[in-house]
Amino acid sequence: MTFSFSDRESLSAGTHLLWLGREALDFACYKYDLITNSWERGPPMVNSRCLFASASCGEFAFVAGGFEVVSISLHSSSQTLCTTSCVLNTAERYDARSGKWEALPPMHTPRQKCSGVFMDGKFYVIGGKDRDHNALTSGEVYDPLTRSWTMIPNMYILPDTTPSFEPSPPLLAVAGNELYAIESSTNLLKGYLKNSNSWKVLGPVPVRTDVSNGWGLAFKALGDELFVIGSYQPPGSREGVAVFSWKPQLDATTPEWRPGDPSPEWRMVNIRVRGNGTFLYNCAVMSC
Incomplete structure (x- = not known):
């Protein structure tokens, strides 16, 4: 695994460390288990993505936003890979107990290059860029109890x-x-x-x-x-x-x-x- 074709992302859930990125033609997830001290191929996301927000809480890891590569083609003259991507508003959660991803309700705003934290028992997604690459100052918070997102205008201040x-x-x-x-x-x-x-x-x-x-x-x-x-x-x-x-x-x-x-x-x-x-x-x- 090289992950030289995209940004790499790492996050933890319970005793699992997940390392995600895109290899030559597809996204990949690798999982390290602290108990067995071993690496193995991890479960794929519901929506594979890069440059997404993530946060961990106990046995769970939450992710949202980012961009998904929807098509890959080879440029005939330059022999280089060309990609088409889509900015996401989807979200999902990894459960270390089952080793599986599950889809969550989508955010209000598609965003990439955003960041995530877990605070007050909720998953916050903050900042990032929209589909037109405009900077976002808003945040969104997901409540696991109500399974709903709430917008927070002007949560992030641009320098x-x-x-x-x-x-x-x-x-x-x-x-x-x-x-x-x-x-x-x-x-x-x-x-x-x-x-x-x-x-x-x-x-x-x-x-x-x-x-x-x-x-x-x-x-x-x-x-x-x-x-x-x-x-x-x-x-x-x-x-x-x-x-x-x-x-x-x-x-x-x-x-x-x-x-x-x-x-x-x-x-x-x-x-x-x-x-x-x-x-x-x-x-x-x-x-x-």
């Missing part, structure tokens, strides 16, 4: 600066049941204030996100702690991949961080010098 190239999907993580985002163009961490549907600047992150506009790094959470993983060069040392952690305290009443204020005290967990670059392709958190 003020114009990126030099296509930005990554929103960098989102939920710690302590609170939502956080890294603005890739400014390297700033923001916290989401649920009551006002607004964002509050908390300060810079220790890893440069603006260099590659959010690509090649990971922003994750475990319990009440945030983790950022990416390229970092300590003074007098070689560049490597570093892991930083921080336990945020999101308070709507405290002043917003301003330039010149003390920065959040991120703790370096580890750093490893790599000889083949510091671009991070995939990262998934397995909490079981």
